[in-house]
Amino acid sequence: MPVNLPTPTPESLLPVRGVLLGTAEAAIKKPGRKDLLLLQLPPCATVAGVFTQNRFCAAPVIVAREHLAAGKGVRALVVNTGNANAGTGEAGLAAARATCAEVANLLDCDAEQVLPFSTGVIMEPLPLQRVLHGLPHCVADLNENNWHAAAHAIMTTDIVAKAVSRQIAVAGKTITITGIAKGSGMIHPNMATMLGYIATDAAVAQPLLQRMVSRASDASFNCITVDGDTSTNDALMLIATGMDDAPAMVDENSAGCTELQAAVTEVATLLAQAIVRDGEGATKFITINVEGGSSFAECKQIAYAVARSPLVKTAFFASDPNLGRILAAIGYAGVADLDVQRIRLSLDDVLVAEHGGRAASYREEDGQRVMRQSDITIRIELQRGAAQATVWTCDFSYDYVKINASYRS
């Protein structure tokens, strides 16, 4: 079950002026569930995104990048779950393009103004006819108040939908930010999560919006891992409809830019953490803080080595303070000149190790007490600089194996 992750209520999700959402049951993998989502945007909207770095990136990722680069603006995003349209070769690209063409036809825009996204099983042909058949139902359903349904329509092995809203005030005007995301397994984003969409009614120039989404993803989706597997379909999109009443933001000096960046990053962080809390088989939510490093890169490298270690993750599942496994992971993280004598390791408020070994003050029952919690912070002090990094992950349980040994059935 998800770790301390409440289900978002429909009322908690605020509409974003200009963003219309419609969902449909297209029976892409199986019937009887919403599996197709359409977002329609006004002509004044700007859109920016970051995509997976996986070389086997999915057909829709290739097409979405092309369409963004075409620079004609974005009038719609279309998302299906149940099939990733990845590892599908030329036929997959054709299916993604045909989907965009049909959306353009229905909404009276250019196909290059439509961005496609897919998530689900890899290397199966996308059932294009089902997608095309579902699209008119999405169009008929388009509405500003559909964020809750949209969050559900993009889930795969997710147990809980991920969605959050925030509002900020800029120059006396209210700006709304609402975001949704999905993801539970194959989570080790390298630029973005499986799928995330954040929209605001602020007016933001496209180059600034691109910097905003990069900064937000670097501080959120790029700091999580469930199983160390980087997906073929990761994408995080940031939409600014420009339909609020505040002045447009054109660069970092624009009024409200700092506040909007902070709100977007907060929304992205909450969505990213929600993915980990709903990680496949997760029973613990683990925050790994590496401090006192000589660079951000080495702090993150060490944090990820600990976060990815199956031995560390199974120890947390068992609530077993077998904490030497954390030292081992720090040691093999690949930081060549690391002086292990200087490293301090703590679990929440309990100092576990220092001077290359177990701390004199450490008592097994203190470690045990923290390990039994569902939210745990691992603190690693390197004591060789001022840099720090945080990574969020979950434990590794029987259910992780169960879910992934039976995902296609």
Place this chain on the structure above:
Amino acid sequence: MPVNLPTPTPESLLPVRGVLLGTAEAAIKKPGRKDLLLLQLPPCATVAGVFTQNRFCAAPVIVAREHLAAGKGVRALVVNTGNANAGTGEAGLAAARATCAEVANLLDCDAEQVLPFSTGVIMEPLPLQRVLHGLPHCVADLNENNWHAAAHAIMTTDIVAKAVSRQIAVAGKTITITGIAKGSGMIHPNMATMLGYIATDAAVAQPLLQRMVSRASDASFNCITVDGDTSTNDALMLIATGMDDAPAMVDENSAGCTELQAAVTEVATLLAQAIVRDGEGATKFITINVEGGSSFAECKQIAYAVARSPLVKTAFFASDPNLGRILAAIGYAGVADLDVQRIRLSLDDVLVAEHGGRAASYREEDGQRVMRQSDITIRIELQRGAAQATVWTCDFSYDYVKINASYRS
């Protein structure tokens, strides 16, 4: 249960002239099992080794490196299981040195001529008094025919002991090579396995022996992974007693050098594969061949990305040909300019993917047939060069989680 790994019989293990082995029950972790091993070598023996690259390397690794560097020759190796003496700070170093001093006292040699090794739980103090108490029993047991007992005395979560012998003829004389190893979890060696010892009665100069052990480990222990966790205690030692009747080997041009290298590498490879076949919770033995790369490094990088992927490993456990997960792992391996259109993926004789997607000839039942086997080869053709690499791994099962969620209890 171990995958197609027969238990070695005592008769299959050939004594190596000059190597005496003795074991004892020292109750280091629990009573009633052999957990202490002593190897005594003649003065003419040469010894070379490779050790873990983990920065949190164990106290015995530090001391063994020091003693080898002292250049006084090696007269004994002492190995305990049940406790890794890693993450134990200054007290751990003192315990490793005290162990060597006692061995030196019992065998009438210098403490710097003794190499210590430990394996077991990390960050627990080594019960030194039990080790010291067990040593005289090892001495009393010293015998050329104890390889079988020795292989058992170094096991931790291993189900089956790992040991193998080979003989080669050089200039009409017979040379024997016998090796033992242990390891089952925390297996992702970076220079060597958990613990491996290979001895020959050939006479080999120390610098040549060092090159031999490096080459052997690069082709064997450095090509396996169980869980991606590099241990704090890895060590592979190669012993040449020089008690055969053939001329001493001093460099690569010496008679028999090529044959001995091949035999040592074969023994090392069989031991390394035995560790994977007995990997924690393993039900499948998987060989990953990456061919046609532009460098060995990139081939190995891709092979390891596939070998480490929890999603790939759980799919093999389920015998589910969810083979898009292999494409995803190839894609995120970090080879930046990889052209996925050129890659061909096969399972044994079944072509699965080409041209960026599923092969036209691929049928699910063919993939299913191979996935049900206990020995499976994944072949990845990059078609961009002549380099190749092979990595051996196992699947990821409920039992892996079970074993590692309860290892200390």
